[in-house]
Amino acid sequence: MxxxxxxxxxxxxxxxxxxxxxxxLTKKEISTIVNQVLPFENIDRMIENAIGIFSLPLGIATxxxxxxxxxxxxxxxxxxxxxxxASHAAKLSKFFGGFKANASSSIMRGQIQIxxxxxxxxxxxxxxxxxxxxxxxxxxxxxxVKALHLKTRILNNDxxxxxxxxxxxxxxxxxxxxxxxxxxxxxxxxxxxERMANCKVILKVLSNYSTERIAISQAxxxxxxxxxxxxxxxxxxxxxxxxxxxxxxxxxxxxxMNGIDAVSIATGQDxxxxxxxxxxxxxxDGKYRTLTTFSKSPKxxxxxxxxxxxxxxxxxxxxxxxxxxxxxxxxxxxxSASELACVIASVGLAQNLAAIRALSTEGxxxxxxxxxxxxxxxxAGATGKLVEIVSxxxxxxSNITLDSARTILQGLLHNRTYKSS
Numbered sequence: 001m002x003x004x005x006x007x008x009x010x011x012x013x014x015x016x017x018x019x020x021x022x023x024x025l026t027k028k029e030i031s032t033i034v035n036q037v038l039p040f041e042n043i044d045r046m047i048e049n050a051i052g053i054f055s056l057p058l059g060i061a062t063x064x065x066x067x068x069x070x071x072x073x074x075x076x077x078x079x080x081x082x083x084x085x086a087s088h089a090a091k092l093s094k095f096f097g098g099f100k101a102n103a104s105s106s107i108m109r110g111q112i113q114i115x116x117x118x119x120x121x122x123x124x125x126x127x128x129x130x131x132x133x134x135x136x137x138x139x140x141x142x143x144x145v146k147a148l149h150l151k152t153r154i155l156n157n158d159x160x161x162x163x164x165x166x167x168x169x170x171x172x173x174x175x176x177x178x179x180x181x182x183x184x185x186x187x188x189x190x191x192x193x194e195r196m197a198n199c200k201v202i203l204k205v206l207s208n209y210s211t212e213r214i215a216i217s218q219a220x221x222x223x224x225x226x227x228x229x230x231x232x233x234x235x236x237x238x239x240x241x242x243x244x245x246x247x248x249x250x251x252x253x254x255x256x257m258n259g260i261d262a263v264s265i266a267t268g269q270d271x272x273x274x275x276x277x278x279x280x281x282x283x284x285d286g287k288y289r290t291l292t293t294f295s296k297s298p299k300x301x302x303x304x305x306x307x308x309x310x311x312x313x314x315x316x317x318x319x320x321x322x323x324x325x326x327x328x329x330x331x332x333x334x335x336s337a338s339e340l341a342c343v344i345a346s347v348g349l350a351q352n353l354a355a356i357r358a359l360s361t362e363g364x365x366x367x368x369x370x371x372x373x374x375x376x377x378x379x380a381g382a383t384g385k386l387v388e389i390v391s392x393x394x395x396x397x398s399n400i401t402l403d404s405a406r407t408i409l410q411g412l413l414h415n416r417t418y419k420s421s
Contacts, residue, residue: 007062008084019060022072023331032323033058046321058266058324059083060331061259063090065098066217066346073347074328075262080372082258085354086347092226093219096301099349101217101342107148108311109207110169110182112190116200120163123197124152127167130196137192138169138185145181147171150189167193170212175337177270177313182206208273209280210311215338215345218305219353220297226357232302234360235353239294242356246288252352253282253291256306259351263344267332268318268325270311277309292352306349310341373400380405386412 010018016030036055044050061073061083075083093099117123127134131150138147149170157164169189171182186204194201223232242252257275264271282288292306314337319325334340373391380402382390386409393408394400 007060008087015060019072019331023333025327025330029323029327029330032327036324038323042321046318056265058328061086061090061263061347061350063087063094064343064346064350065090065094066101066343067099068097071333071343072331073263073343074266074331075259075347076266076328077258077262079258080375082262082351085358086259086350089221089350089354089357090346092221092353093350095222095225096220099217099219099342099346101215101346103213103215103310103338103341103345105212106173106175106178106337107170107212108173108178108182108210109212110147110171110186111203111205111207112167112169112186112193112201113203114165114167114193114197114199114201117163117165118198120154120165123165123199124154126197127152127165127193130192134189134192135169138171138189141184141188142181145171145173145176145178147185165199168207173213173311173313173337175314176316177273177311177337179206179208179270179273179311180316208270208311209277210309211281213309213311213341214307215310215341216305216307217342217345217349218303219346219349221302221304221353223299223301226302227361229300231357231361232296232300235302235356236294236296238356238360239290239292242290243293249282249288249290252356253278255355256291256308256348256352258355259347260308260310260344263332263347264312266325266328267312267340268320268322268328269313269344270317273311274309277311281307281309292349294356302353304349304353306345306352308345308348310344312340312344313337314340373405376400376402376405377409380409382409 005014007015007018019025020030038053043053056076056078058074058076061075064071064073114123134150135147147169150167152165152167155164155166169185171178171185183205190201190204223229226232242248257278260274261271264274278291282291291308292304295303297303314329314334319329332343334343373394374387376394377387377390380390389412390405390408394404
């Protein structure tokens with residue numbers, strides 16, 4: 001009986017055909033993946049002083065089941081082993097039904113900095129009394145994204161120890177990331193506050209620290225699938241190291257962001273905003289800690305959990321103008337921003353589980369360097385079949401360096417035993 005090929009075993013055409021069979025991508029969209037061509041006028045509209053495109057490899061993570069729905073997850077990243085590791089960890093989670101995830105809300109804050117206040121308490125009362133009018137002004141330009149609340153707080157200026165007032169709009173971004181709309185709202189409301197409170201308004205901008213927009217994902221990994229009770233204990237010990245030491249925690253969280261950033265880039269999200277919020281959230285108790293936690297179930301299986309702020313969207317932003325980002329969202333098939341956040345958080349947890357398991361057992365380099373060896377072989381000048389031969393030889397010799405690759409390649413070419421195609 002013929003067994004179905006796994007995704008990583010397929011050639012390029014077979015992978016594209018598989019994606020088409022699982023999604024409703026058009027031939028034009030498939031062509032976008034293959035050719036990666038954008039007209040210069042499109043690029044020139046996106047950024048200033050444009051000269052061309054910098055491409056990243058785009059791959060698919062498989063085996064992801066989140067809230068009982070299976071996903072093909074697009075990931076844009078140049079680092080080898082990341083997609084394979086995430087796919088493997090997702091497969092391990094399937095024994096207990098995959099990932100259970102939720103995204104708390106789609107609320108984000110816009111901030112208006114208020115200074116030069118003669119009577120800060122009186123200014124606070126004036127803003128509070130006029131809150132409804134200010135919200136009407138904020139909402140005058142947007143039909144879908146709505147400012148729901150306006151709150152003020154007195155902030156101590158740590159530079160000169162003076163007080164300043166911050167007015168904050170709480171905006172329901174729904175299925176958008178919301179940055180541009182929130183910034184516009186703040187710029188509408190700022191001058192009104194300045195006028196009514198006889199003060200000076202400086203900054204009028206959103207906060208990317210989206211603490212009202214938290215995504216949580218959890219999965220249980222069977223101890224036997226991980227390698228037994230000893231491996232579970234080793235993973236828990238490795239986690240305790242990362243949770244307790246910021247130097248280790250940074251690298252631990254970098255592994256999480258390998259997955260989160262890769263999906264974010266592939267679906268047109270602002271991965272820089274996501275990164276900044278994630279690392280701030282990791283420090284919320286005053287010490288930089290892990291974004292994931294691990295514990296042991298009563299039966300000895302491993303429970304992994306991630307909690308992270310995720311401001312993402314499926315409408316607006318770059319995903320509305322960049323064809324590959326648009327196609328990435330289509331492959332994923334998320335119907336809402338909260339669904340997208342649930343998947344992204346789950347990928348972060350899977351990525352972290354894979355990394356911490358490898359680190360606490362055979363070490364991270366075994367799988368990573370096997371894939372990296374191909375890049376070294378290409379850098380040494382190998383082409384075609386020689387790439388595989390040179391990389392495999394280096395891996396077997398445990399000497400994955402550019403000098404080693406050049407020596408092996410020169411020997412092969414000298415012997416004329418192999419052809420490069």
